[in-house]
Amino acid sequence: MGQDRTDLESRQGKALEIHQRLCQAYGCPIAYFHDLDPLSELISSLLSHRTRNQDSGRAFKALREHYPDWEALRDAPTAEVQHHIRGVTWPEQKAPRIQAILRAITDRHGVLALDFLESLSVQEARSWLEAIPGIGPKTSAAVLSFSQLRRAALPVDSHHHRVAQRTGLIPSSMNVGPSHSALAALLPADWDAQAVYDHHEVLMLHGQRCCTFRDPACGRCVILDLCPTGLARISGSRSPDPSVLEPVPDNPLHRRP
Ligand code: SF4
Numbered sequence: 001m002g003q004d005r006t007d008l009e010s011r012q013g014k015a016l017e018i019h020q021r022l023c024q025a026y027g028c029p030i031a032y033f034h035d036l037d038p039l040s041e042l043i044s045s046l047l048s049h050r051t052r053n054q055d056s057g058r059a060f061k062a063l064r065e066h067y068p069d070w071e072a073l074r075d076a077p078t079a080e081v082q083h084h085i086r087g088v089t090w091p092e093q094k095a096p097r098i099q100a101i102l103r104a105i106t107d108r109h110g111v112l113a114l115d116f117l118e119s120l121s122v123q124e125a126r127s128w129l130e131a132i133p134g135i136g137p138k139t140s141a142a143v144l145s146f147s148q149l150r151r152a153a154l155p156v157d158s159h160h161h162r163v164a165q166r167t168g169l170i171p172s173s174m175n176v177g178p179s180h181s182a183l184a185a186l187l188p189a190d191w192d193a194q195a196v197y198d199h200h201e202v203l204m205l206h207g208q209r210c211c212t213f214r215d216p217a218c219g220r221c222v223i224l225d226l227c228p229t230g231l232a233r234i235s236g237s238r239s240p241d242p243s244v245l246e247p248v249p250d251n252p253l254h255r256r257p
Pocket residue numbers: 163166167210211212216217218219221222223224227228229230231
């Protein structure tokens with residue numbers, strides 16, 4: 001029990017140090033990249049899963065242009081929706097899934113809107129969303145953090161996840177899903193939405209620009225001394241590298257212009 005607490009406190013301290021150094025490197029606060037209402041952010045997030053940013057952005061724009069409101073998208077022929085989002089990966093799965101999620105929201109809430117989430121706690125809002133099949137922790141956190149709700153929820157994308165594994169913030173065997181709660185538990189409870197957003201953003205940026213999947217630039221990494229993977233690589237050690245997991249395509253959460 002005491003060992004567990006010591007380990008948690010150690011990882012909390014490391015997370016804070018990593019945050020501070022990466023914020024220095026990448027310039028916090030980071031500007032929000034979206035300003036969508038929560039329902040639109042949800043649709044955008046669902047489209048973007050394992051899809052290049054420009055393709056999911058184009059599909060979202062096509063839906064906006066073709067349907068006067070999201071009720072019309074919900075009630076449209078699925079084949080038609082699939083046609084409009086044909087540029088994303090797996091449009092044949094995403095079209096019916098998005099419509100099923102929109103119907104589920106309507107059934108549970110009475111109307112097709114998510115603005116009411118603002119009155120719930122972050123945990124309540126995430127639980128409400130994740131009770132709908134097809135919405136996982138990454139999507140629920142994205143809706144709360146990236147939308148106009150601007151709540152303190154931590155999404156974890158593939159870059160963020162890789163840096164967290166390599167630095168030992170989470171075990172190398174931990175998948176993205178459970179990493180959401182594990183990584184959120186390392187952050188100070190009193191951090192506001194911007195600080196939590198910054199944390200996600202700087203780890204994501206570090207994964208994109210320095211700690212890349214195939215060739216991490218440990219020699220110029222500002223958190224090298226905190227990272228067992230980097231230290232092992234620099235010293236030439238053959239110790240197992242937790243980065244050697246299956247490659248993950250482009251980050252599905254970030255749709256920067
Ligand atoms: S030291 Fe290397 S492995 Fe560790 S975070 Fe930096 S770039 Fe990634």
